[in-house]
Amino acid sequence: MNFNDSIIKIRRMYKKRLIHNKLDHLFNHFPVIVLSGARQVGKTTLLTHLYPSIPLVTFDPVMDIQGAKADPQLFLDNNTSPIILDEIQYALELVPIIKRYVDKNDQIPGQYLITGSQQWNIMKSLSESLAGRCAIFDLFPFSLIESANAVDETQSWVITWLENFDRAGQLSGNSLAHLPSLEQIWRGFLPKALSLPINAISTFHQSYMQTYVERDVRVYSDIGDLQQFRRFYQLVTALTAQEINFSQLGRELGFTPQTAQRWLEILKATYQWFELSAYSGNTIKRISGKPKGYFFDSGLACHSLYISSHKALVSHPQWGALFESAVACEIRKQLTTSQNTVGLYHWRAHSGAEVDILLEKDGMFFPIEIKAKTHITKKDARGIHAFKETYPKLSVAPGLIVYLGQDLYQVDRNIYAMPWDLKFELANDQVRKNI
Numbered sequence: 001m002n003f004n005d006s007i008i009k010i011r012r013m014y015k016k017r018l019i020h021n022k023l024d025h026l027f028n029h030f031p032v033i034v035l036s037g038a039r040q041v042g043k044t045t046l047l048t049h050l051y052p053s054i055p056l057v058t059f060d061p062v063m064d065i066q067g068a069k070a071d072p073q074l075f076l077d078n079n080t081s082p083i084i085l086d087e088i089q090y091a092l093e094l095v096p097i098i099k100r101y102v103d104k105n106d107q108i109p110g111q112y113l114i115t116g117s118q119q120w121n122i123m124k125s126l127s128e129s130l131a132g133r134c135a136i137f138d139l140f141p142f143s144l145i146e147s148a149n150a151v152d153e154t155q156s157w158v159i160t161w162l163e164n165f166d167r168a169g170q171l172s173g174n175s176l177a178h179l180p181s182l183e184q185i186w187r188g189f190l191p192k193a194l195s196l197p198i199n200a201i202s203t204f205h206q207s208y209m210q211t212y213v214e215r216d217v218r219v220y221s222d223i224g225d226l227q228q229f230r231r232f233y234q235l236v237t238a239l240t241a242q243e244i245n246f247s248q249l250g251r252e253l254g255f256t257p258q259t260a261q262r263w264l265e266i267l268k269a270t271y272q273w274f275e276l277s278a279y280s281g282n283t284i285k286r287i288s289g290k291p292k293g294y295f296f297d298s299g300l301a302c303h304s305l306y307i308s309s310h311k312a313l314v315s316h317p318q319w320g321a322l323f324e325s326a327v328a329c330e331i332r333k334q335l336t337t338s339q340n341t342v343g344l345y346h347w348r349a350h351s352g353a354e355v356d357i358l359l360e361k362d363g364m365f366f367p368i369e370i371k372a373k374t375h376i377t378k379k380d381a382r383g384i385h386a387f388k389e390t391y392p393k394l395s396v397a398p399g400l401i402v403y404l405g406q407d408l409y410q411v412d413r414n415i416y417a418m419p420w421d422l423k424f425e426l427a428n429d430q431v432r433k434n435i
Contacts, residue, residue, distance in 0.1 A: 015191070016151040017046050018337050019137055024050055031102045031111045032134035034126055036119060038271035038296060039212060041139050042191045043115040047084050054082045054113065059090035061215060072097045081111035089118040092125050099129040106133065117216060119269045138271075141189035141297050143333040144421050148176045156334040160424040162342070162361055165397040168416055173408060177421040181404055185326050186310035188299015205303035209233075216270050223263075228253065232263050236273065236295070237304040241321035241328070241356075243290040243348065244275065264293075272296050274332065279345035279358050281391050292346040298326040323372035324356060327402050327420050331357055331368070353386035365394055369401045376401050376417035384415055 023046075027033055035043050048056060057079060059065050068075040068091040076097050088094065098112055105111065114126075114134075126134060145154050154176055164171065177184060179194075187193045187201055196204055213226055213233070223229050235252055249260035267273035273296060278289025295301040307316055316322075335342050343360030347367075359366040367384045384399035399415040411417045 013149070014045070014049055015142065015146050015149045017042065017139070017146055018143060018151060018156070018333065019139065020046070020050070020151065022337070023135075023137055026135040027051075027110045027113075029109050030133065030135040031106055031109055032098065032126075032130055033110070033113045034130075034134050034136045035113070035115045035139055036136070036271075037115075037117065037139035038141070039117045039216065040190055040192055040208065041141050041271075043117075043139050044084075044086050045191070046139065047086075047113050047115065051082070051084070051113065054084055055079065056084040056086060058086040059088060061090050065091070069093045076101060081108075082113070083111075084113045084115070086115045087117060088114050089116045095125045095129050099133070102130065102133050117270060119271060138336070140329070140333045140336070142191060142194065143189070143330055144176060144184075145334070147184070147189065147194055148178045150176055150423075154423050156337050157418070157422050157424045158331050158334040158359075159337055161397075161400065162338070162359065162366065165364075165366065168398045169410075171408065171424055173419075173422045173424045175406065175419060175421050176423040180310070181421065182310040182313050185298045185322060186302050186307065186313050188297040188302070189329070190297055190299065193299050201299070202303060202308070205300055208300065209303070212270070212272070217266060223266075229263065232260070233267070233272075234304050236264065236267060236293070237301045238318065240293065240295040240301055240318075241324040242292065243278075244293045245290065272300075276328075276344055276346045276357070279347045281394070289348070292348075294325045294328045296329065298322055298329070301325065320372040323404070323420075324370040327370045328357060330420070331359075347387055349386060349390060351386075353383050353390075355383045355387050358387075363395055364397050365391075366397045367399045369399070370420075371401055371403045373403055374405045376403050376405070376411050378412045380417075381412045381415045385412075 023033065023035070035047060037043055044056070044058070057065060059068065064070055066075050066078065072091070072093040076094065081101070085094065102111060126136070145151055145156065148154070179187070190208070193201055193204055213230055217223060217229060218226065232253055235249065244264070246257035246260045249264070250257045264273065268275070273293055275291040275293045277291055280289060301322055302313065305316070305318055307313055313319055313322070332344065335344070340361065345358040345360070346354070346356060347358050348354040355367045356370045357368040359368065367387050369380065369383055371380050380401050381399065388396050401411060401415065401417045402420045403417055405417065405419055408416065408418050408422060
């Protein structure tokens, strides 16, 4: 076995997920656990690793496995709990029967573990039928912490910053990346993409795209022209890290803004795309500005933009947007470890000043800028200063500029530059841990 084969074998080992402990904790308190996310993010792997003795049934869009759709009650009588029901969007007829069975035994936790890849179908059915009976989790592609297999040793830098911003001067750290940044972003964060040799990545992404369009999209929605939808998918990829203009989307492909909005909702519902609401000081206006959209995986985005290698990435015109997307997704992934709700916005003034990510927790705001460069200067802090000047009465934590360098340092008054792959540490103190 050569060196590269050894690296691939190591990458294929199970990697603990950020939600591992929280999910296992709530498994002991809720009768139903729902784990949703895009295809191939590791939902089934996580559940079968946590609960190897629980039987698994995986549903299919073509076959009616064990007659689950035709006779859901007979299926559940023959497959008693606890049980893992994988890709339940293909057998939603089971949900009312699960509700009936859970109502009879609502004091027994861990009866049904359910996964799905289509947010709308799952969430609509479950929210209506199993409200108060289920704990719902979203699973994303690997975070940097998960990629490095360092969940037990590494505190999320996002959570560390939210809890220790008042001790910014005491923070230090080092890189936790196990791949060079360009290769990591080009490969993306899907588990399979991190285990393959580099010359197989494009083939994997092509297969993923084909399967996604021909299975998930075809089953999910009545789209007659799948080729047109593929063009739409590619166009949206090129608009990652931008504010969404449905009229622009429609004009590019020659259909109405309503169609563009409907198709974008399909991408969101199948976990290919997510959006940040625009923030304003007026609560009502928070949802009236244009949202900012991000493609869910940088590797698939690179494939869709025909970026053939990580070496070509840095010279591509979309490089800055792709890096911002990778960091925005990383922040969203790391927030899954938070025990409390954290607001997530973007901010843009009419003058053009902007803050890429704005977090809100307990009345405190945390502005974060993202720069695809290796050195940060005071000029890069202008958006954060503009936000503070616009809202002088807000409680605003020190600003962060996340970048591609290696050092954590102060850039300007109350603004710090931080490497995107940093593992935070507190000098002479212990970082508080979450579940």
